[in-house]
Amino acid sequence: MPDQSHGHPDGGRAGQTALIEMIDVDKEFANGTVAVRDMSLVINKGEFVSFLGPSGCGKSTALKMISGLLSVSNGSITVNGHLAGQSPDASDIGYVFQEANLLPWATVFENVYLPLKLRGLSRKEASARVEEALAMVGLAKFAKSYPRQLSGGMRMRVSIARAMVTKPKLLLMDEPFAALDEMTRAKLNDDVLQLWESQGLTVIFVTHSVFDPSICPAASSSWPPVRAASSTISRSGTAIRATPPTA
């Protein structure tokens, strides 16, 4: 993910609180591949930002650096005032990958409970939150099912519930619906928007979708959502943003 506006993090609008600040970030892998160069971007609390662009332009690498899964080679990323990956509360970030990555031998309930189990909560303590997360994605009745009994779209919903069960402030989604059919994808896109609107989340959504930034101002009904005209354009990747519905 390339060359954003040089030296000046794009998007920091007056009166809004920054959640993520990326300043002059580069990522060079050990084999010499430069995946991200000079990326500067501010994402405010409550925004929905999409990273768009062709395969290989560095979208996933940018997302992984924000989450702390990858280190930066140069520059800095802060999330909620902490260097990326160094937040005292790992629950702040939920991550949804392209594959649902569910444990096949565990029920839907157990899969969603897992992040809370890892944080030391008993089943009993966690059960209301697991049920709430499942209700959020419309799977309240499937707690006892196993992943193999669900459709691909339902499995993705489980993985969204698993990401939401820790009540994150930031939801990172890396081409989560790319493998699904068009109708399921459209429905899940709508559901993600609803989650964003109802939960006060900040979302970064990585997608292959080809999008012409010149239509940003008129694209309010498109996916990914664009409610504000502001966009950040780079050599081969683009970040577009939507402000919260209340803004």
Ligand SMILES: Nc1ncnc2c1ncn2[C@@H]1O[C@H](COP(=O)(O)OP(=O)(O)OP(=O)(O)O)[C@@H](O)[C@H]1O
């Ligand atoms: N661990 C790694 N080691 C070396 N090169 C890597 C590594 N991970 C990614 N790359 C390279 O960095 C570049 C950016 O990859 P990245 O996965 O971020 O792109 P992307 O835009 O997310 O692509 P896609 O849409 O196909 O997922 C690519 O050239 C990729 O081959």
